[in-house]
Amino acid sequence: MLWPHAKSVLKAIVSPLLDATGVYDRRIEEVSVREDRWTILMYHRVVLDDRADPFRLGMCVRRDRFEAQIRYLKSRFNLIGVGEAVRRLTQGRPLPSRAVSVTFDDGYLDNLEVALPVLESHQVPWTLFVPTGGLATGEPLWWDRVIHAFACTSRSWIDAQAIGLPRLRRRLSLAPWYRRRSVEQVLEALWSLPMAEIESAVLRLERALAPRVRLMPLAHRLRPADVRELHRRGVEIGAHTVKHPNLCLTDRDQLRDEMLDSRRELEALCGSPVEGFAYPGGRMNQAVKEAAHEAGFSYALATISAVNHLPCDAYELCRIGMPDAELPDFKRALSATMVRGDGTLHSIA
Template identity: 35%
Template sequence: MRSPRRSAVHAFKHVWHHAGLAGFARRLRGRRGAILRYHSVTDDEAATLGYLDSGLMVTAAAFESQLRYVKRHYTVVPLDELVERIHAGRALPRRAAAITFDDGYRDNYTRAYRLLRAEGLPATFYVTTGALDGGPPLWTAKLRYMVRTTTRERVILPGGLGGEVAVQQPAERQAIFTTLIVALKHVPSSRRCELVEELAAAFGVSDFSLLDGIMMTWDELREMSANGMTIGAHTVSHPNLPKTDVEEATREVCQSRDMIADQLGRPVAHFSYPNGRGAAHMNDTVREIVRRAGFRSAATSLPGCVQLGADPWGLRRVGIYNRHRDLRSFSLDVERARLRTV
């Protein structure tokens, strides 16, 4: 049974979506745009849960509905166009929207890319280059996998991460995963790598072979690039850049740029700062590293819209999550971001 508050929210979403409020909101702030931020589009939620938090995935059916909604109600443009208009001081198209993906999961190719092509829509895919094409899995995926698959009922966490914890119930595992991923984002990169290995030993997980193949290949990215998709950089190993020293941060940014350029045979114009949830994932020093690396834009995970005068190296986005399979929630949150005053 719904609580009174949930019932009220449900009723508001219904009125919002079906009584014309969404359309009215779209007409307001017409020159503000929205950059949508996705991670994973899946037909197999159970399998995806092995390496990605459930909140960060959307089903293929939900994604298809969202694409059709955006195509009908917004002006979907390549990220290049939004960015160049911002640099030139030119007004954005009315109700502009751009679609982006972070990390580089293989379902971006097998599911998202195919649905985007079917609808004739462009998107930008920010990829973590070191994990592509059989590279070592993202540390976030390893953490998710070990917490989810451990056969132990209690674990003693290393390095002052929380002492002994119970991991018997799914809710306990989800809670400890959330605690750990946020904590590790605040740890300097070298120590984070050590802690991930110590955590694997604590959870009793040493075989990560089931994570093979969860990321895209260069051949797949070349196909996507040749068919109108933009490939951007998302570092080499997904560190939290403000927690790395300047030399390492520069290497992560520039090597990811160079790997993509070498593999695709074209310059890389766009970057996305990794590790947005629960941590400060960019600062002035990191922004300047990215700008000096020659990127025309850099996207954050901060919520909000894009508009004339926006910082091209601090673009705000609209995070799209599992809960947005309800199209009413999707349309409401996109418009809330467009109307948001930063």
């Protein structure tokens, strides 16, 4: 296939050559130096090797690449916590020029074990958004169960209609060259379902694929004591619902419960107010925004891949997903998104 090949050539050859000319740095500087700009970045996992993300779905950044990205951000920008930035804006105080905030979603154990030492060594403030459902029991997140089932099955195809995804082609191939496409299709189809249907569809999918656990461990989540420890070490903790549903498909009572229950559990765990919220998968509409305001959050983050132009809507803050990329290609992707706000960096969760 030509396109993936062209992309790998771009990453390996063209990006370093262009980076050496300083073009990416100049583009980033032009956008970020303006005082009415605020860039919020989004990570999920920082991992020690590539096996944690078998389908390259954009959830993981390798540790060495992450450290290079953080070092670059620290050298170029003024890093500020999201909560602190919102407080300043609410009080009519300006943000520093080149204001950038770092966020993580979903509460993986590697945030504590791998990302925290890097962020602490560079004194980077950051915010972590944690779904509370299954936090105490370590129950895996629903999309990780899907990824695990696809990665660890010996089946050659799956019947999408039998697992409750009638909009997909009935027979999805699990051939090595097609499996990633099938995972993406299933995840996208699951996002279009209410939470109760996601749960039953994931169960049916696991039964159909019979994954062998030994082939790849499920991604570990933070435990309650870990969340408390991160808070104690200065990390801002934000809410991310209980079950991580598509909030656009959630009725009014469930919306309120997802927001308030997760907020109260995190406040009890950390012993301090939780001010921020991140919409699961970035999925939101006007009713969801209003619910976040009514639930008492000071701000809420979406995943619209763009720089925030101040003054901006505190309940629809844009965030740019960070790629698992070497520094030149990281700068190419960041500069392209900052300049165009084109949504090319997208995340599934």
